[in-house]
Amino acid sequence: MAKKRKPKTSLPSPRRSAPPRSRATRATPLSLDLHRCEQFLQQEARLLDEGKFGDWLALFTADAWYWVPSEPGQDNPHDTVSLIYDDRRLLETRVRRLASPRMYSQEPRSRTSRMVGSVTIEDTDRTGVTLRSKFLMIEYRRNSQRLFGGTALHRLVMAGGAIRIAWKRVDLVNCDAPLDGITQPF
Amino acid sequence: MSQEPTTGDFARFFKPGRVHRQLYTDPAIFELEMERIFSAAWIYVGHESQVKKPGDYFSSLIGRRPVVMTRDTDGTVRVIHNQCAHRGALVVATEHGNAPEFTCCYHGWTYHLDGRLKAVPLNHGYPRDFDLSNPKMAMQPIARVTNYRGFVFASLASDGPSLEESLGHMTTSLDDMIDRAPDGEIEAAGGVFKHAYDGNWKVYFENLCDAAHPLFAHRSSIEASQAQSDDVHSDGSGEIAIRQMRQNGAPYSFWESQVGIWTYPNGHSYLGDYHDDSKLVAALKDPVFRDYIAALEKKKGKAETKRILEVRRWNSNIYPNVSLMSQFQQLRVVHPIAVNRTVVHTYNFRLKGAPEQMFRNTISFANIVNGTGSLVLTDDLEIYNRIDMGLSSEGAEWLQIGRGYQSDLPDQHGGRKGVNSTSEVYIRNMLDAWQGYMSNGHAAPVRAAS
Numbered sequence: 054m055a056k057k058r059k060p061k062t063s064l065p066s067p068r069r070s071a072p073p074r075s076r077a078t079r080a081t082p083l084s085l086d087l088h089r090c091e092q093f094l095q096q097e098a099r100l101l102d103e104g105k106f107g108d109w110l111a112l113f114t115a116d117a118w119y120w121v122p123s124e125p126g127q128d129n130p131h132d133t134v135s136l137i138y139d140d141r142r143l144l145e146t147r148v149r150r151l152a153s154p155r156m157y158s159q160e161p162r163s164r165t166s167r168m169v170g171s172v173t174i175e176d177t178d179r180t181g182v183t184l185r186s187k188f189l190m191i192e193y194r195r196n197s198q199r200l201f202g203g204t205a206l207h208r209l210v211m212a213g214g215a216i217r218i219a220w221k222r223v224d225l226v227n228c229d230a231p232l233d234g235i236t237q238p239f
Numbered sequence: 240m241s242q243e244p245t246t247g248d249f250a251r252f253f254k255p256g257r258v259h260r261q262l263y264t265d266p267a268i269f270e271l272e273m274e275r276i277f278s279a280a281w282i283y284v285g286h287e288s289q290v291k292k293p294g295d296y297f298s299s300l301i302g303r304r305p306v307v308m309t310r311d312t313d314g315t316v317r318v319i320h321n322q323c324a325h326r327g328a329l330v331v332a333t334e335h336g337n338a339p340e341f342t343c344c345y346h347g348w349t350y351h352l353d354g355r356l357k358a359v360p361l362n363h364g365y366p367r368d369f370d371l372s373n374p375k376m377a378m379q380p381i382a383r384v385t386n387y388r389g390f391v392f393a394s395l396a397s398d399g400p401s402l403e404e405s406l407g408h409m410t411t412s413l414d415d416m417i418d419r420a421p422d423g424e425i426e427a428a429g430g431v432f433k434h435a436y437d438g439n440w441k442v443y444f445e446n447l448c449d450a451a452h453p454l455f456a457h458r459s460s461i462e463a464s465q466a467q468s469d470d471v472h473s474d475g476s477g478e479i480a481i482r483q484m485r486q487n488g489a490p491y492s493f494w495e496s497q498v499g500i501w502t503y504p505n506g507h508s509y510l511g512d513y514h515d516d517s518k519l520v521a522a523l524k525d526p527v528f529r530d531y532i533a534a535l536e537k538k539k540g541k542a543e544t545k546r547i548l549e550v551r552r553w554n555s556n557i558y559p560n561v562s563l564m565s566q567f568q569q570l571r572v573v574h575p576i577a578v579n580r581t582v583v584h585t586y587n588f589r590l591k592g593a594p595e596q597m598f599r600n601t602i603s604f605a606n607i608v609n610g611t612g613s614l615v616l617t618d619d620l621e622i623y624n625r626i627d628m629g630l631s632s633e634g635a636e637w638l639q640i641g642r643g644y645q646s647d648l649p650d651q652h653g654g655r656k657g658v659n660s661t662s663e664v665y666i667r668n669m670l671d672a673w674q675g676y677m678s679n680g681h682a683a684p685v686r687a688a689s
Contacts, residue, residue, distance in 0.1 A: 118474070123432065131476070131599045132602065134432055134602055134605045135612075140475075140477040141473065142467060146481055150463035156459035157459070157622070158617040160621075232434060234436075234620040236612075
């Protein structure tokens with residue numbers, strides 16, 4: 054009786070201008086080996102836990118997007134609603150609001166603790182790599198604690214000698230559950 | 240004051256321009272609301288496009304009662320209790336799907352799509368008068384189900400006013416939702432948001448037409464969007480979100496005088512539109528909207544298109560469980576879970592015959608206005624939580640709902656209009672309906688104090 058769903062694709066293509074993936078060009082940029090990628094994800098999680106959202110934003114490319122689907126296996130963020138879908142412009146606004154003392158849904162502030170692991174390189178080409186990782190995030194705010202978990206996909210590229218996030222997709226295990234407001238990026 | 244709510248006159252919870260806080264905190268009152276409001280009123284269940292083909296089903300709730308909306312083999316949309324006649328187990332355990340029949344997982348009792356019992360395994364062991372065709376041996380039909388142009392409402396009460404009588408002038412908001420489709424048809428699409436808060440269900444409705452709160456409550460997103468450079472890359476969705484947030488920053492003078500608030504019998508109301516940004520989703524300078532108007536004019540003619548586009552409403556609230564934004568193709572269903580817990584489901588609609596990009600704009604709009612991770616809605620949810628926390632104090636026993644009190648204006652369709660857009664007339668109007676349902680089992684006002 055369960056509704057049939059389309060098979061999940063392991064990689065999203067939410068954006069019309071997503072970089073082409075070619076099997077012929079598998080050379081990983083030297084600086085993007087697995088160890089360095091893992092370090093990058095740990096550093097990203099640390100910035101978020103420490104509330105350094107401006108520094109976190111600086112990790113993204115100028116035309117990046119950040120996506121938290123509302124459905125398991127969601128095809129794209131344009132035809133179905135998303136818990137969060139920010140293009141670069143909205144992501145900047147989100148981060149600016151997080152710094153506002155008038156953000157009442159962050160009065161008091163959340164404290165978070167993230168674990169990132171099981172990192173694998175899913176795809177690689179001359180411009181960058183696509184990483185898959187598992188995460189757990191505890192959020193504590195005003196006498197209650199919530200637990201989030203799921204799978205993250207990061208597209209990492211080299212820009213100006215530094216690693217940058219071209220896009221990030223976060224699939225929460227409970228993305229289609231009734232949820233209290235979400236203010237913390239995953 | 241803390242009184243036994245089951246007896247006496249519910250008028251004691253009201254004073255001119257005031258309501259007692261117990262309405263929002265007392266579990267006994269909540270239980271009575273489930274009995275006297277949600278078991279009597281017309282409750283929105285779903286849209287017929289959610290069950291397109293025979294065998295399609297959609298699970299929902301009437302109050303806290305699980306029900307299933309199904310499309311029967313003859314095409315009829317039905318609403319039945321989601322409960323096995325044998326031991327009372329929930330039969331349909333998934334949110335939606337397609338099935339030729341419904342089977343209870345406990346002993347295999349199997350039902351037709353209209354709820355009639357079809358087969359029972361091991362059926363020789365039941366009493367001699369056991370009869371599959373006994374109407375009591377069924378997933379019980381809901382007493383009254385009415386499909387208003389695709390919007391399916393149900394009432395657990397076997398008699399009472401018809402849906403159309405109960406809706407009154409509010410049918411025009413449902414009509415507006417459909418009229419905006421060039422092909423005259425809409426479909427629920429694009430998924431659903433389910434957001435939750437620790438607070439009473441009435442608090443949600445009492446915010447939807449509140450024109451006095453955005454400038455203050457939403458100022459973190461107003462200021463963040465005002466400071467945003469438009470030169471930064473956007474694929475279009477962020478632009479829609481940022482324009483919407485900036486529009487929430489319209490000055491008090493605008494909110495007060497330019498918007499309008501209308502209320503109608505049985506607790507219904509709508510707030511006028513407050514958008515004056517010429518490039519917003521539903522604005523004339525938006526190129527997608529211009530293509531849409533051309534499609535509308537082609538199918539409906541210029542005069543009818545003009546009439547349709549002049550219906551400009553923000554939230555239309557149909558008491559007690561559904562609110563729609565006809566201009567922006569959104570519909571929210573309020574599910575009371577407990578006196579201090581509420582879940583709201585938000586749906587989007589595709590206008591058939593409109594440019595596909597129009598629907599994508601609807602999705603971007605939904606994310607920022609109704610999204611669980613929205614920069615706007617999260618502050619509303621915080622307010623609902625804080626109201627619940629604050630109400631546990633006995634400091635303020637009587638809550639103020641007196642903005643615009645005794646200055647309402649009559650409306651030509653039998654309602655009353657707020658003297659200005661920030662009047663709390665729509666809260667008083669809902670509470671009049673509340674009092675009617677709680678005292679008499681129907682919404683007819685028992686007083687004319689407000």
